Amino acid sequence: MREIVTIQVGGFAxxxxxxxxxxxxxxxxxxxxxDPLFKTESLNMDVLYRTGESPQGTRTYTPRLLSIDFQGSLGSMSSQGTLYNEGSNASSEVVTWAGNISTQASEPQKKNLFLQSLYQEEQNAPMGNDSNGGTKGAQNEIQDTDIVECLNKGVQFWTDFSKVHYHPQSLYEVNGLWMDGKQFDNYGVGRDVFTENLRGEEICNRLRFFVEECDHIQGFKFIVDDSGGFSPVAADFLESIADEYTNTPVLLYAVRSPGSLMNLRSRKQTVVRDLHDAVSFSRLSSFCKMIVPVGLPFLSTSKASTFLNIEDENPYHCSAVYAAALHSTSLPFRMEPLGPTAETSDASGALDVNGLVQMLAGQSRQNMVAILDVAMPAPSMRGKQDEHSLLQNLQPLTPEVAEDVDDLQAVESMTVHGAIVTEGQRASISEVKNAVNAEYQNATTRPMFCHLSVAGCPLPIPLPFPSIFGNLVGQHGELLGSPISGSISRGSLDVHSIPMAARLRSSCAILPFLENRLGNLRKFGIQRGALGTDLLRSWGFGKDEVEDFGETLSKMVRTVDPHSEISSDSD
Incomplete structure (x- = not known):
């Protein structure tokens, strides 16, 4: 067993x-x-999940997950999850006080239509009274339509569309901050959150719970919303992980929603944001083996959304795209190595976290920053000349990436799953490999090395998935020659699964991203008379620490491009 523990820190994460x-x-x-299309013999789900038993003796199968967010961010869900909290309500009587007691309680969040349907389904109750004498199937269909409409109109919490049971140790709410998410928007406000009130000890104990039951942990998959105060929380947590689990690699996705960049109305706000980005990236990258920046300023107008209809201001929409890409990149970590039945296997290209890190970061250039690309949906493997190829459809979800860069030292790890040859016909593993190899041979620019992982299982589209597919996407994710009439946005009732391709690459195309952070840190935080000197000091950083951040970023720039002008500037 090669387990992965997943850690999610912050709202968008x-x-x-x-x-x-x-x-x-x-x-x-x-x-x-x-369903034969979704058989998982070649995908070991135990890599991500743990088995257990509830106090009532019910066998459980829950994500090996630690989630950290604000108090109140769970909406109608209990921090104990949904499997272990039956009968756990403790008495509120205070036995040491003889006087009058006044209780102030807020109204609990109400379950939306989707969560109500989940509860009724688990209680084996009918979905509703069919007073018109209709069939149960018709009633379900109507309710599914109502559920999709309800979610598209109003998702407030990430739990509003979650169909998963969580272990009580998984959900950690940061209490006592006395501020909302809009105020928790820069590095300074989150500086001491991890260390105060024994929070760090509590969080580390929860992580230890999951790690100690692993047979042979292969790594941590860390997702952090680094756009605000949760970045220093994550950095401090990562530092403790690096101390306690020295040889366990961390694959870090630093994510942010488009909305995090939409409210910069003044020069001061821009300086605060630029310094936050530089400090955040420098610290986070110091405690992981590989960091992947994820989150475009305007996902809706990017090439990655060619076949999608995204609302940038809606985290329910944007997070679905990024989650699909992370799902694809995680498939190789749970693929079973090929054995005697390799010819009939529905997955190929198994890779563990350490193998990926060594491949992308352990090359001669030792670049620890990776770019995430996605093709959603992936085009067919038939290779018609009048259609875009797979490589042309792969577009970055990492911001500030240079296009059309010829990097002879680039290294890539690509995953393709659920690929289609023609409408209604899935591609075999060998057909996918041949098609991808042919594209690379005909490409004008090629990486030094590309590892390819292939799985037959497409990306399933669950009911609570947002209606973000355009009208050129068919029921099974096939790209159509002409648009479907009707709504321009299609969801889970119209699209049941899609073929996907995702790629992690180490390339000098990341250079603008790195140079922007280094340049802003020098301009606003290091140069004599810099505007942000006092701000950084209020965040708790002295001159030496800030210069260390600059050296960390400068080293990254020199590693990617030793001839870069900005990397050779004097500090």
Whole structure:
């Protein structure tokens, strides 16, 4: 067993995680129903999940997950999860006080239509009274439509669309901050959160719970919303992980929603944001083996959304795209190594976290920053000249990336799953490999090395997935020649699964991202008379620490491009 422990820190990270675990839950459900397209013999789901037993003796299968977010961010869900909290309400009587007691209690969050349907389904109750004498199937269909409409109109919490059961140790709420998410928006406000009030000790104990039951942990998959105060929380947590689990690699996805960049109305706000980005990236990258920046300023207008209809201001939308890409990149970590039945296997290209890190970061250039690309949906493998190829459809979800860069030292790890040859026909593993190899041979620029992982299982689209597909996407994710009439946005009732391709690459195309952070740190935090000197000092950073951040970023720039002008500037 090669287990992975997943850690989600911050609001947008948990939105992404909610979609990610919905994909896993949907795969497990379809496999249990015997759907041949979603059989998981070659995908070991125990890599991400743990088995257990509730106090009532019910066998449980829950994500090996630690989620960290604000107090109150769970909406109608209990911090104990949904499997272990029956009968756990403790008496509120205060036996040491003889006087009058006044209780102030807020109204609990009400379950939305989707969560109500989950509860009724688990209670084996009918979905509603069919007073018109209709069939149960018709009633379910109507309610599914209502559920999708309800979610598209109003998701407030990441738990509003989560269909997964969580272990009580998984959900940690940071209490006592006395501020909302809009105020928790820069590095300074989160500086001491991890160390105050024994929070760090509590969080580390929860992580230890999951790690100690692993047979042979292969790594941590860490997703952090680094756009605000949760970045220093994550950095301090990562530092403790590096001390306690020295030889366990951390694959870190630093994510942020488009909305985090939409409210910069003044010069001061811009300086605060630029310094936050530089400090955040420098510290986070210091405590992981590989860091992947994820989150475009305007996902809706990017090439990655060619076949999608995204609302940038809606985290429910944007997080679905990023979660789909993270699902694809995680598939090789749970693929079973090929054995004697390799020819009939439905997955190929197994890779563990350390193998990925060594491949992308352990090359001659030792670049520890990776770019994430996605093709959603992936085009067919038939290779018609009048259609875009797979490589042309792969577009970055990492911001500030240079296009059309010829990097002879680039290294890539690509995953393709659920690929289609023609409409209604899935591609075999060998057909995918041949098609991808042919594209690379004909490409004008090629990486030094590319590892390819292939799986037959497409990305399942669960009911609570947002309606973000355009009208050129068919029921099984095939790209159509002409648009479907009707709504321009299609969801889970119209699209049941899609082929996917995702790629992690180490390339000098990341250079603008790194140079921007180094340049801003020098301009606003290091140069004599810099505007942000006092701000950094208020965040708790002295001159020497800030210069260390600059050296960390400068080293990254020199590693990617030793001839870069900005990397050779004097500090």
């Amino acid at each position: 948990n939105f992404i995680g909610s979609h990610f675990w919905n994909f896993q839950d949907e795969m497990l459900g379809l496999d249990s129903y015997g």
